[in-house]
Amino acid sequence: MANADLVSKRNSDTTFSEEEVAYVAPHPLAIILRRLAGRVVAIVTTLLGLLFLTFSMGRLLPADPVLAITGPEVSKEVYDRVYNELGLGQPILVQFLSYVGRVATGDLGTSATTGQPILTDLLAIFPATIELAVIAMIVGALVGVPLGITAAVRRGTVIDHVARIVALAGHSIPIFWTGLMALFVFYAKLQLVGASGRVDVFYEGLVTPITGFLLIDSAVEGQWDVFQSALGHIILPGAILGYYSVAYISRMSRSFMLEQLSQEYIVTARAKGLGRRKVVWRHAFRNIRVQLLTIMALTFGGLLEGAVLIETVFGWPGLGQYLTRGLQMNDMNVVMGAVLTIGAVFLTINILSDVLYRILDPRTR
């Protein structure tokens, strides 16, 4: 479908009218600058729109941000004081504009429920989330891609069916249940991994944060027992989260691969006498890399904010839990800060994958 569109677009592009041919090409630097400016405008508008949507939706929630701070047993005087401190008496538009004004100067406000500046909270939480998502991504890619490709190559065989069942089970069994069962087996019975948090309690606070990524920091500081404990804590939630994404990655890899395997160049290559492995990995796989990259980028973004349940089961101090808790307690600064972060990450992933497309696919250069 997309290919057909491209082809028709290309065809129509080749039938230039006289006027268009007379068009003088601008300086290449101007093109780059204009593109860059366009992109910056697009990013800022996207983030602003995202903020506005989130902000308005937050106002529709029934939760009371004052009670989130004070608890339900509070006198009228205290309630009013906190209400005014939060600026809730002002019109919504004024509240929104003053928020945006502060964000522009780098001030994301203070969380009503943790008492910390949002930026401090995010700096502590974000590395934990990225760390988990990276592990999950590695697992998802290492299992999902080979699984999908094998299924495509062995289409219709037992292997294909087993691959489908394995993948779909990961997606359809509630991740909450998978998490608890995995804890039961690997933590309670086999005692191979840790149960909650990023590290065992007796290793808490031993590592001075440099990057905030516990695996990296503990390795850099040479605290290998902390590293091992951290690895033991991240591997289970990471693997389960990864397994969850295996379904999507493997099904997509399979269909991309099937499309390639039916192309004539594959038949030609086989006819030339090339081995099956070479044909699959050297020829077909190269051609699906760009598509796979898109899938991975989307999955990674989804893992960042979509890991709420697994974060809850494993007591993982991550972005998903932070955002959900903010929503439940109507802590708008938290919600906006988290949404802004996720939005920024998605945009960054988009830009990065654009760059990678150019490297991987000569046609886009």
Next chain:
Amino acid sequence: MLRNLLATAAMASALIVAQPSLAASPPNMLVIGTNLTGIRTLDPAQNNARTVSELISNLYDNLVQLSPDDLKTLKPMLATKWSVSDDAKVISLTLRDDAVFQSGNPVTAEDAAWSIQRVIKMGQVGSTDIALWGFTPDNVEKLVRAKDERTLEIELPRPVNTDLVLYSLAGSSIGIVDKKTVLSHEANGDLGGAWLSANSAGSGPFALAQWRPNDVAIFNAQKAYWGGAPAMARVVARHIPESGNLRLQLEAGDVDVGQYLASGDLDALSNNKEMVIDNVPGLGFYYIALNQKDPDLQKPKVREAFQHAFDWKAISGNIMRYTGFPWQSMIPRGMIGAPDEAASRYDYDPAKAKQLLAEAGYPNGLKKVLNPSGAATLPFAEALQASARVAGLDLDLVPGEFTPAFRERKYEVLLGNSGARLPDPFAVATQYAYNPDNSDEARLGSYYLWRAGMKVDELNTLVDQSMKERDTGKRTEIFKKMDSVYSGMDAPLVIFFQRTDPYVMRSAVKGYHGHTTWSTRWHDVTKE
């Protein structure tokens, strides 16, 4: 390429296997699995919720304390003795001379006076307990004062039972802070509020070592504590929001004390010989609130019908097993003026409820919207909905967080639970029986009777009297009278259960006693 991938995977799995099997938590360290959600600050003046009260009570000493097994007798803490002037206007407390803050500064009467003044001046949640007695930011400096280095005088602005005042001094919000240290961290006239949110400056048996909101709080023992060094060198409170996970960690020995477990997990743990479940009674109830702004619910017979429309016995053995016991009096069990027995004042009787509805003018039943106060009370609301349907009450259950709506009287029928910390029926009475102004403009959302939209002058007078009266015998009579008025008027807050808070402990843990007023202390905790 595939071979490389496989090699990487093999290496990774080797690393996992190399992870040594986890040992139980060390013998001199107490690990508490709890829920740290919503703790915005560790400043005593800004708190009164349950979990944070426990954390604060171990960082700061109070002037006096109540032991968990005797909520009537005040015991010394920073104050070694106290006396009340003959006219009952002034309480004098003598402070011990060997207490020091974690900074090394000695604890003086000036610190104590300033701590109380600070709570009132900041006017945050912590002031709720003590502002009741008439202290204001304007009068507190004059009324709460250090007479000399060791003597603190508290003058009462209006006649109040002095026991009530002394009880309130044992609350976690009135922890004594180190004036010099806190003031050195003051910013923009906040009386050190911002700094104290993540630091400690107390004389308690523990000092705050690390605080990450929604994640972990770590406390180190103060070896020089005046009451002797605690046996636990370190206490860790860890955020474990998932009950199933917490249960596994308790069973494995990684967690010593578990709080906020779900009833299914409590059931399973109750069969485990290595576990002890301490079901601590709380000063609050599970109730059905009937909004008196609704003309149907205003009718006494309709309110009475609700008393017989809830099959509470059916849930007392399962979902309610660890969170409450049947109790239908507004005076909590065991307190002065409480009835000996109040577990079966209302029976589930659908036929009677139907008849009452018919007498009230609803022969075909009544339809209302039912809200739980929050996620925690949803199962009870579901049970109510099912049994009320049989009784001709068609309750349309809408789940969500409805405490805010309840406070603004924007609901029809609500199922909720309450809590209080002052160990005297007066605290509960202000919630359930007090409403001096029933107008919408008054916005007295802290009084449940206002939330229910009813004002009863006789009850108001009784609550006032119970605050002022000094004679315990007379107070007992006042509370008895209150109970009989309340139960005779088909109250719009229909009480079914008194709340309990379950604490699960590994049996090796000794000396950990969940406190009814939430000031659970770790000083005497040991592990075998």
